[in-house]
Amino acid sequence: MDEAMYLMNSLWTMVAAILVIFMIGGFILLEAGSLRMKNAGHVAGKTIFTFGLASLVFWAIGYGFIFGDNANFFVGMSNFFYGGTLTEGDSLAATVFFVFQLAFAGIAVTIALGGFAERAKFSVYVIFTILFGMLVYPVVAHWIWGGGWLAEHGKQDFAGSTVVHLTGAMAALAATMVLKPRIGKFNKDGSANKFAGHNQVYSALAVLILFVGWLGFNAGSTVSVEGVFFGYVAVNTVLAACAGAVAATFISWVVLGKSDIPTILNGMLAGLVAITASCAFVDVWASVVIGLIAGVITFFAARFLEAKQIDDPIFAVSVHGIPGIWGTLSTGFFATGALAESTGVGQAGLFYGGGVEQLWVQFMGVAVCGIYAFVASYAILWVMKKVMGTIRVSEEEEIMGLDISEHGGYGYPEHLGATASTMKDDEPEVTNATQQPKHI
Template sequence: MNTIFLMNSLWVMLSTILVIFMMGGFILLEAGSTRMKNAGHIAGKTIFTFGLASLAFWAVGFGFIFGDHANFLIGLSHFFYSGYEIEGMNLSTSIFFLFQLAFAGISITIALGGFAERAKLSVYLVFTALFSALVYPVVAHWIWGGGWLAEHGKQDFAGSTVVHLTGAMAAFAATLILKPRIGKYNRDGSTNNIYGHNQVYTALGVLILWIGWFGFNAGSTLSVDKGFFGFVAINTNLAAAAGTVAALIISWLVLGKSDVSTMLNGALAGLVAITASCAFVDTWAAVVIGFIAGILVFYSARFFEKKKIDDPIFALSVHGTAGIWGTLSTGFFATPELATVGKPGLFYGGGFEQLGVQLTGVVVSSVYAFTVSFIILIIIKKGLNGLRVSAEEEAAGLDISEHGSYGYPEVFYKDKVTNIKEKKVSFFSEQKG
């Protein structure tokens, strides 16, 4: 066993830990972006859905993506992975398996953002298993597992399409079927802002995700050879920085205030956008890609709001719109020296060929992820007698209705005690009167 094999294995294991720790970022991001009465539910479902997705990926997902005897859609071996080594890999296959599992976990977490504050716990369970087996692995095989898009030179280094856009399209399907949260839109068409309960949690979640993204993108080199992962990390950070600044500026210009949630979404949009192109573009292009993503996420969120599509954690804009832009960006900015997959982009003399491949990948992956997710949800809806909790349960919050306890028990139980005391005082006052 040579030194480079061991170093590659160690680097990818460290990257795997960073990617899995991104779950902590999503917990804080989603909980902070939603209401206090659902915080415990969001934290808990993130953990159990990652556990369930891990089992589904172990059983069939890894084999569907990277299995031998592949056909047009999927691979057909390596099911129930048991730790064996696959020939031709310059790192431990077990560690590669864990790394890919972490990516699958991130994609389902993104998808479940479309369910926030209104879906039954049982729906999360069934959808997670089916998405992790039938949706994510198919798109991943097409692009990363030697499938037909890979054969055409589709560029998606770390998953703007495979992970983010796939998850976002599933979230889109869920958002349409579940419909908006109670109180979000009025009969006259006006909109009510439903603010998240803790902006500090949201900001800390974004920072954790930002750090985790170094494992996500730089770890996707799968190698320490020549230190190229450092270049990928620089591009990742520059795009995130540019997205943050662009979102702050555009919100300030349009709204007259530098909106904090927009700024945070800009950072994430920059990260999502550079995920496809981080290994294929120069540093100046990474700044441009991130900056454009920060502007796009602002207008995308406003577009969905006008269309009465209730997206509590902005999954459609952050992971969908930015994922599309990031995937297309290599068709413009991929350089001849860095385009180890596919061809150079339009601005480097490559013409429209690579851009056409990127656009094809976006369209077919989006259509597949949305359609299959929509069908799965319709089947689940009939099988479980609905996807959504009752109006009473939604009003009470999913913490208490789905789990029997509050994420913030001191706050809610204190309110109950206060209400009881107020009723007693009112009763005795009436008796004395």
């Protein structure tokens, strides 16, 4: 490869890495806007901190586990404490590739930590980020992207519906189950109290930021400008996102009688999550179908989880998990033979004459990776709980809000004041609610 192409590939991938890292800003606004005001500062601070910590873990351990040589069944075994190799084969700079992959690892951790929202101790974020970044994400990423056993089977996951989104969502699900619901979320009769996010404008702006960043996420995963294939990936990404938003809007309108704003936002994110696996393998019309189905799925998934009294404050499972599964399976239906051949991954899907073989590989990958991420994350949290005694803030601290109890100051000091009594006035009536143990 000539030097010009090497430089252009490196530049394009670096721009994509910047876009992916900027998605952290989107997650800050999304989580802050989707949660109560008394926890907004906590969410913002812990997201910046955990991305930083996850990046250091990736540098020390994660990159080597994913892409290292001398691999065993689980992980690679070299390139620890990455030292800045100057070339990555002959296609782009390895240092740029490292930064790009680091950004993906940080996004996976951010998704996972959504399941901890409004009730976990700050120290729990620290420990879990380290262990998730060492023992969960790199394992799944190696299996699919690092030349592991699922890669050998032809598992299609171009930009991470399974590697990033399903892995993070299953960790979030484990957290919601170990931590139990927030105080007052569910009543004794099983009904749910609505904990509305404090700023829907933040949430909407967050989705736009994430949408833009996702173009780096998906189109950047080409890590090449050759043939301008990244443009094709971008088209599929944009159309799926828009289809998801439209589908979610109409399904909420039909079921609820109103077009619910959080559902609209989650529909666009679900479309993005679903197309992340398949954006390089499917025809343009299929990306619209994938996004439409994702928008419907996320609406019903959120209602199902709430009916089962699973308190997922930022919809990590219903937005990243279930659409991640659908998006990964979708290539088993819609992947074209030409695109599979050009990317060198897998084969055509069921609707393009490939039979059920690719669909089976996709299903196997989703099942094994989802189960591993959930079990490993649950085990980590269970051990943490046994060792630490409690991983959840006290009832008083939760009612007060994590801004003041964990950090000593409110994200909105002018509005919230300085007394816990102000926060209690904002709490929903919980006299008929199932109270949670003070120490979980």
